[in-house]
Amino acid sequence: MEKVYDTKKHCNGCGVCAKICPVNAIKMLEDSEGFKYPQIDPELCTDCGLCQTKCSAKSELKKVEGNFYAVRCNDEELLRKSTSGGAFSLIAEEVINEGGIVCGAVFDENFKVKHILSEDISKMRKSKYVQSDLDDCFDKIKVELESGRKVLFSGTPCQCHSLKVFIGENDNLIIVSIICRGVHSPLLWEEYKKYIKGNDELKAYDFRDKRRRNDAHTIAYTVGDKETAVTMSEDSFSKIYNKCLSYRPSCYDCKYCSADNDFDFTIGDFWGIEKFMPDLYDGKGTSLVITHSENAEKIIQHVKEKATVIECTKEQAEQTALKECAKESILRKLLFKDLGESQDGNKIPLILKKYGQ
Ligand SMILES: Cc1cc2nc3c(=O)[nH]c(=O)nc-3n(C[C@H](O)[C@H](O)[C@H](O)COP(=O)(O)OP(=O)(O)OC[C@H]3O[C@@H](n4cnc5c(N)ncnc54)[C@H](O)[C@@H]3O)c2cc1C
8 A cells, every 4th residue: 555545635644544554664753744644664564554544534524513601610710721611620520520531622741732541630621722642642542542541532523533534432531623724834833932932941932812802812921031822813823723724735625614513512612602692702711612522411410519610502602613614715725835844933924924914
């Protein structure tokens, strides 16, 4: 076999094919845009086809209609530390209280985005708009499940689907899919970090800061002792994201832009809440939570003890990322061409100026 995927738009980089290859013929390698893809060693490949059968791009996702809720945690401190209404933490705490473990996306010590397994979810909070490296998390999840432990996985819908195909049905696995419009290239993020930190140390980065009570539409980061906080509409790096110029190719052909799926939960920002729950429109954030399973419904009933939970309709919860996927602009190719010529962040000012207007 030459390739696991037919086009890059059909590979989300989950790495399941590499994990299950019986002769270790597949390696996950970064391309020139910084996204990982499987590469087959033709010398080792026996054409068994297993990689094809476990590829989520080739597997149908069941469309299950869910129940819709607006959720906001009562704990003001937790609300401040969360991107939306704190739904992720509320759900994760239920699983941890039952002896479970959580897998979610964190910044590592170099502010690379990666998934880890832990009972401590503090670093998993907050959206990081860069593709997260799943590393060996799926194998670790399998081991935990085999020991009879509950595991909560939270990630983008494509990651959730890959995990579901890898593990199969398992009542102890709770899958929380994040509503997602697309993920920034890890390479662009690396170069951008080099640029903003210069010779100093990047100490903090928050894609969704809430201090200005503007529904977390502020970016805040600290380099050395200096903190910078700008609204997304003033921030060129955010504008590149919002214009969908830096996403993984599969984001432009995403089959998960729907409110219906068979994960346990779908969570996101409750955009448009001002139209029918004006009391919750105060810039502190509210989560949209969709439950698709009995397990999820049980958890949401427990969550009511620690949060405002209001049932709502599918129409009230509508937003673009649940209807259609991001459109690819001709500028995307040009951006990555410019990035390819960049060294040590020196092209980043040009990229920000050219594409982040
Ligand atoms: C790339 C991306 C795009 C998004 N796009 C939308 C959108 O279009 N519409 C919308 O309503 N919501 C979107 N969200 C979701 C939203 O920003 C919040 O993450 C979500 O509402 C959860 O908020 P919270 O307060 O419950 O949780 P928080 O406590 O803030 O938890 C954040 C959760 O997101 C996960 N996460 C963070 N970064 C990543 C990553 N890079 N990859 C995978 N998982 C990650 C963590 O594991 C954690 O579970 C997006 C999130 C991401 C990461």
